[in-house]
Amino acid sequence: MLHANNIYLALNNQPILQDVSLQLHPGEFVGLIGPNGAGKTSLLRILADLQKADSGDVQLQIATDNIQTLSAMSAQTRARLLAYLPQQEKPAWPLTVEHLVGLGRAPWRTPMGKKTSQDLAAIAHALQVTDTQHLAHRPVNELSGGELQRCMLARVLAGEAQVILADEPIAALDPYHQLHIMELLQAHARQGGTVIAALHDLGLAARYCSRLILLNHGAMIADGEPITVLTTENLAKVYGITAHVDCREEGVVIIPRKRIVPA
Numbered sequence: 001m002l003h004a005n006n007i008y009l010a011l012n013n014q015p016i017l018q019d020v021s022l023q024l025h026p027g028e029f030v031g032l033i034g035p036n037g038a039g040k041t042s043l044l045r046i047l048a049d050l051q052k053a054d055s056g057d058v059q060l061q062i063a064t065d066n067i068q069t070l071s072a073m074s075a076q077t078r079a080r081l082l083a084y085l086p087q088q089e090k091p092a093w094p095l096t097v098e099h100l101v102g103l104g105r106a107p108w109r110t111p112m113g114k115k116t117s118q119d120l121a122a123i124a125h126a127l128q129v130t131d132t133q134h135l136a137h138r139p140v141n142e143l144s145g146g147e148l149q150r151c152m153l154a155r156v157l158a159g160e161a162q163v164i165l166a167d168e169p170i171a172a173l174d175p176y177h178q179l180h181i182m183e184l185l186q187a188h189a190r191q192g193g194t195v196i197a198a199l200h201d202l203g204l205a206a207r208y209c210s211r212l213i214l215l216n217h218g219a220m221i222a223d224g225e226p227i228t229v230l231t232t233e234n235l236a237k238v239y240g241i242t243a244h245v246d247c248r249e250e251g252v253v254i255i256p257r258k259r260i261v262p263a
Contacts, residue, residue, distance in 0.1 A: 001025050002047065002082075002163055002194065003067075007056035009042055009218070016042050017053070017218045024163070029189035030196040031209035031226075035239055038215040040198040041087065044165050047196070048084040049073075060163075079107035083161035087168045087198075089152055094139040097151050101126055101136075104158030126158035129184060145172040153181060157188075164188060166197040170204070182208040206230055206252035214238060226252045236260055 002024040009017040017039045024030060032040050045051035047058055049070040060081060061067045070078060083104070091100060104126065105119040115123075127133045130150045140148060149172045156164060164185065170178040178201070185195045186208045196213075199205040205212060206226040214222040214229050216238040222229040230252050235243045244255040 001061040003059040003061065004043075004047060005056050005059070007043065007046055007053045007058075009039075009046065009051075009053050015218050017046070020056075020215075020218070020220050022213060022220070022223065024194050024196055026162075026192050026194055027189055028194055028196075028211055029186050029209050030194075031205035031212045032196055032198045032215065033200075033202060033205055033212055033229075034215035034221075037217075038238075039218040040215055041167050042218075043215070044084070044167050044196070044198060048082055048165050049078060050084060076107050079159070079161070081161055082163045082165065083156040083159050085152060085156050085164065085166040085169055088145070088149075088172065090148075091140045094141045096136065097132060097138050097140055097143070097154075098123065098127070098136040100140050100151055101132075101154045101158050104155040107159060122158045122160055126154040129157065130154040131180065146174060146177055149173060150177060150181070153184070157184070161193075163194045164196075166195065168198050168200065170199070170201065178204060202230060202254045203252075206254065207250065230254060 004020060004022050007017050007020040020043060034040055042051065046053050049058065058070045059067050060070055102115065102123050105115065105122060109119065127136060130153055132151050132154050135143065135147060135151065140151065143151065153169060170181050173181060182204055185197060189195045209226060211224065212226050212229040213220060214234060221238055222234055227247055230245060232243060232245055235241055240260045242257045242260060244257060246253040
C-alpha cells in the first residue's frame, strides 16, 4: 500500500495541498479529479517522490511488517516499485520508440549491462498491449502527441512497477485510444497493481475507476466510489456547473448543463 500522511505544500505562501492523507491499495484504480489548479499534479509528484512536501510524508508498505518512507529508499528500489507518467512529456533526444520504451527497464539493469531476455520480453509486451509495435523504429520526435503519449505509457508498462502514477494519461488521445489506455490501466489494477491517475473526463473516470478522490484548492473534498463522489452537489461546489447525473448499470453518466455564474 502507498500511504500519504498529512501532506502540506505551499508556493509563495499560497497553499497548494492542505493536509491531504490517503491510502492506495493493490487492485485499485483511483481517479484523481478536480478543476485546473486543484493540486492534482503536485500530489502525484509528491507521491512519486519527485517533489518534496513542506510537511507530511509518503510511505510504501511492501509487506505486512515492512513500511518504508519513499525518501529513504534508494532510487533504484523506488523506481522498481513506482512508475510515474508525466503530463505531455517531450523527450529531449530523437530516440527510436523501441529505445524509449526500453528505458523503462533501467531500474532492473546494471548501468552498462545488456538487455536480458526478460527485458526484451517486457519491452515487446509493452509495445504490443499499447498497439505501438508499428512505431518501434520511428524517432519519437516524429510522433503525434497521441502516439507519443501511448509510447510513454509503454515505457511505464515495460518497467513492470507495482504502482503507476499517471498525470492526465488520456489528455492527447482520440476517443478510441482514450478507451484503450483506460482499459490498460484498469487491467493493471485488476491484476493486483495499483493505479492513481489525474483525469478530467469525469465520465471515463466514473466508468473505469473503482474509486475517485476529488480535490479543490488543494483540499480533499470527497473520496469514495464514483457514485458517492460525483453528486450534483459536489459538481456545483467544485466545478461550478449544474449537471445531470445518471446512475446506470455500466456506471455513472454525467451530462454538464450550464455554468453557475456568481452573482
